[in-house]
Amino acid sequence: MRAEVTELEGTAYHEAGHAVLKCAYGVVLRHATIIRDDESEVLGHVAYTISPSFHPDYDTSSRTRSRAEALIMSSMAGRIAEQRSTGIENLEGAEHDIHWEVGFASRMTGSNEEAELYLAWLEHRARRGVEHRWWAIEAVAAELLKRRKLSAKQVRRVI
Numbered sequence: 001m002r003a004e005v006t007e008l009e010g011t012a013y014h015e016a017g018h019a020v021l022k023c024a025y026g027v028v029l030r031h032a033t034i035i036r037d038d039e040s041e042v043l044g045h046v047a048y049t050i051s052p053s054f055h056p057d058y059d060t061s062s063r064t065r066s067r068a069e070a071l072i073m074s075s076m077a078g079r080i081a082e083q084r085s086t087g088i089e090n091l092e093g094a095e096h097d098i099h100w101e102v103g104f105a106s107r108m109t110g111s112n113e114e115a116e117l118y119l120a121w122l123e124h125r126a127r128r129g130v131e132h133r134w135w136a137i138e139a140v141a142a143e144l145l146k147r148r149k150l151s152a153k154q155v156r157r158v159i
């Protein structure tokens with residue numbers, strides 16, 4: 001039987017999933033934390049920087065498209081990593097992520113039907129990305145549990 005994973009551990013895997021895939025896909029990370037924000041009731045978050053020249057809603061260049069896909073897949077990686085560690089799909093904890101992904105993909109594709117198919121394909125890729133980098137996600141989650149907050153530099157040092 002699997003040892004019980006606490007909410008904090010689940011959050012650490014969730015944020016580590018975001019952080020590791022963001023690094024792997026070239027998103028500029030600022031920090032990752034599992035310090036609870038009582039005001040917004042957020043259990044943790046990963047902060048990153050988006051270039052002011054990033055306009056995925058009308059720029060259809062392949063560079064912009066792959067940056068957008070990196071953001072969507074690294075968003076999905078949070079709940080995928082959490083589910084892999086806890087064995088439970090925490091849709092409530094990922095509500096904000098899912099809402100953002102659906103809105104973003106809908107604006108990019110211009111249709112809900114296309115967005116749904118696009119997201120299904122990206123989720124498949126995100127799952128593979130999490131599988132391939134599981135060792136790194138475990139290492140970042142362990143470091144987050146130890147320090148509660150990691151700078152981008154500290155994340156990169158672990159992986």
Ligand SMILES: [Zn+2]
Pocket residue numbers: 014018075078079094097
């Ligand atoms: Zn998340």
